[in-house]
Amino acid sequence: MTYCVETKNLSHQFSSESPLLKDISLKVPQGSIFGFLGKNGAGKTTTLKLILGLLKIQKGEVSIFGQSLSKNRIAILKEIGSLIESPSFYGHLSARDNLLILQKIYQCPKQRIDEVLEIVGLAEVGKKKVQQFSLGMKQRLSIGIALLHQPKLLMLDEPTNGLDPNGIIEIRTLLKDINSKYGTTIIISSHLLSEIEKMISHLAIINDGKLVFQGSFDALKLKQKELSTIKIETNDLTEACKILTEFGLQPKVIKEAIFIKSIEPQRLSQVIKTLFDKGLEVYQVAGETMDLETMFINLTKN
């Protein structure tokens, strides 16, 4: 698999504080929408800043498009659009002038300014001073700035902050469109899985500066399945546990019920039949699936 962004053992520490990032090795597949998840203060923004060269790398390596950022900074940055932390803009200028400043630097066609204003829904207010914009409009402008030069890689740090539910849906649709039409790799950070789960193909979860999960969204769902349990209620917990152990399962008793890891239906059927055959009464057999949000919270719990 080709990786658009790769970090190797990236670590970072601010002055005398304890290390904020510990050996982060990210692998962002080319053409993916990569969710970078973690609670506030987990180290998401610091990681993105290190990738973009906004922070000096203390330990580890960063490669983008297979090249080292420190050796090919200009060529790499030409292909990246970013929004890090809060929106960046010149408040005393209009949205159009803000885009014009960057159009000069990126040397992209001037017509892209109108296109981008249209895409982010600011065409009507293009001449209004940005300091008069609402937070949502500022956020849209920042996304527009990142999109201006049609980059191959988009790095968006919590881009839906300040947007209303409609705005979030619009941005989600926009990013999915860009990804499918142009094959743009998108790294999108968030502290809410629910906010981005509908668009991501891959994800990494960071907690207290350490990666706790990395892989495709399907792999996360597989993990979710692995973590699913089956709850069994019987009249004799001790005997039931004995039988379940004989089946190679690891039963846990919690509040008058037995929990085992999810197993195939055929095997479950055998287990229940055996319980009946041994004279046990089975009151309830229920599957307990952990939703992704709970799983995310569990992964990001110390």
Add this chain to the structure above:
Amino acid sequence: MEFIRSFESELLKLKGNIVILISILGGLLLGVAFTWRVLYLRYHINLTDNIHIWEKIFDKHSRAFVGFLIPIGVILICTLITQIEYKNNNWKQVHTTPQRYGTIFMAKFTTLFVLTIFVFILLNVGILVEGILPCLIVDGKMPVHPIPFNFFFIGTIKCFILTLPIIGFQYLLSLYYKNFMIAVGVGLTVYVGSMPGIKLGSIGYLSPYSYVLNYFDQVITAQHYWMALGYFICLFVLSYFLYVNKGEKG
């Protein structure tokens, strides 16, 4: 080309910014004040036999300008230009554009350099207005004494050279410190502290403000211009070094 594009973008950022207004007001303040005074007194240069009257006007203007207005003006211009980036956390945006750090540094420096030159041009405009306008209003004709453009040009260049250490010092402070008050506060403190400091002999020249204050006191020699130039180059190189090696760029 990269530098020109970067410089163009820097100029665009000045659109509607208060730094332009400050530059215009600062550059024209003395000209307007002296013109008003001359018109009030109904006295003009045609009434004097002194053929060096233009040189006298230039001397009067430039001393007050360089000694008092320029230090305050440069403190504000340098701080406001870098604050354009700090104010909305824009450094991170600037540093993720495909520009060399040297280009960014030079484009911003050139912008403030050009603005300071613009202020000096306005100083000369003010001098010409003070000389010409009262003659036209009172006499209805141009001044009889020819305007010594060459003298004005060389005099302005000399004043500008003495201003360079202040530009270097304030640019360094403004780039390094996010807080507006630090750059302005330190600048003003060093400026005020330099007033008695220039009496201390060679130690006094450690202050980047001492050169303009010596000009005001008319104790400037040819050596001072070279010292000012050297001082500026040192500060400029130091600013660049600190800027490029700053651990966090946004």
